[in-house]
Amino acid sequence: MVMITKFRKRFRKAYKRPDRPDKDGVTYRPLDPLDERFDAWRVVVEDDRHRAMYDRLSTMIDRDAYAALQEKYRSEIEVNDERAVTKYLDLAPWFMIHSRIARLLDIDTRPKCSILDIGTGGGQFLAVAKAYGHEVLAFDQPEPQIYGDLLELFEIDRIEGSVMLGKPLPTAIGRFDLVLINGQVFDVWPDKRTERWDVPEWASFLEYLCDTHLTYPGTLFLGLNKSAGPTATEDFLWPLVDLAETKGASVERKRATMLFDLEDPLRFDTVPHQPWLTLGSE
Numbered sequence: 001m002v003m004i005t006k007f008r009k010r011f012r013k014a015y016k017r018p019d020r021p022d023k024d025g026v027t028y029r030p031l032d033p034l035d036e037r038f039d040a041w042r043v044v045v046e047d048d049r050h051r052a053m054y055d056r057l058s059t060m061i062d063r064d065a066y067a068a069l070q071e072k073y074r075s076e077i078e079v080n081d082e083r084a085v086t087k088y089l090d091l092a093p094w095f096m097i098h099s100r101i102a103r104l105l106d107i108d109t110r111p112k113c114s115i116l117d118i119g120t121g122g123g124q125f126l127a128v129a130k131a132y133g134h135e136v137l138a139f140d141q142p143e144p145q146i147y148g149d150l151l152e153l154f155e156i157d158r159i160e161g162s163v164m165l166g167k168p169l170p171t172a173i174g175r176f177d178l179v180l181i182n183g184q185v186f187d188v189w190p191d192k193r194t195e196r197w198d199v200p201e202w203a204s205f206l207e208y209l210c211d212t213h214l215t216y217p218g219t220l221f222l223g224l225n226k227s228a229g230p231t232a233t234e235d236f237l238w239p240l241v242d243l244a245e246t247k248g249a250s251v252e253r254k255r256a257t258m259l260f261d262l263e264d265p266l267r268f269d270t271v272p273h274q275p276w277l278t279l280g281s282e
């Protein structure tokens, strides 16, 4: 068994790039030349505004610093079949996704504002926002290292910590004009039961966020990760999307995104739920 694993690793190293997609359907190539990747992904950009944001961000990357990161992660990438977190080093697909979100949020035309990204990952959304002069802050866990390295490449500050059911976020975070959550995985129970948060937990958390971290008028963006289904990864939490729509959010059903332009903090009075800070302690 050990021999086979060693052989597979050597084989992969010799041939360098698996020509098949990762679990999410994308073939990542974090060691390829950056500009080749930008050109390849530019063709799936959806319209002129999206393209302008993608291009602006692409030209702002420090090529030498990026090449140094490729070297830092080269051996890890070469020996691993799945890209896992090193997929974030392949900037082009992420710039395509995050500049599309930026277009939804009018990042290119909205007056300069402050933006918090919760569970930022590699910070690609904030990098677009920063490229348009907005003041940005990341909130995320300290690991894995590659997220911190990418934030450093984009020169974005991060407050380190975790969203935990019923616990306050660090007060040092402060308030923002726009709060974004995209692709969340923090919606888990402290006792590690397999299911993820349901609508009541989300209602509690979003009200808490509105009360403690948004200014008004303010914008809240939520782009869901799949958290429903037999293994809590098969489907989006559609009842939350439906609820958001009843609360006036602009909803993009294809990607389960919800965008709230708010004059006042959200209240989900039709959903039985507890105040955030009383959750998780029973």
Ligand SMILES: C[S@@+](CC[C@H](N)C(=O)[O-])C[C@H]1O[C@@H](n2cnc3c(N)ncnc32)[C@H](O)[C@@H]1O
Binding pocket: 118, 119, 120, 121, 122, 123, 139, 140, 141, 143, 144, 147, 161, 162, 163, 164, 181, 182, 183, 184, 185, 186, 225
């Ligand atoms: C799927 S990635 C999404 C990254 C990024 N938002 C994006 O759209 O590319 C999930 C992110 O959530 C972060 N995360 C995981 N658990 C968390 C927690 N309890 N609190 C805050 N962030 C968490 C991970 O570190 C990672 O950055």
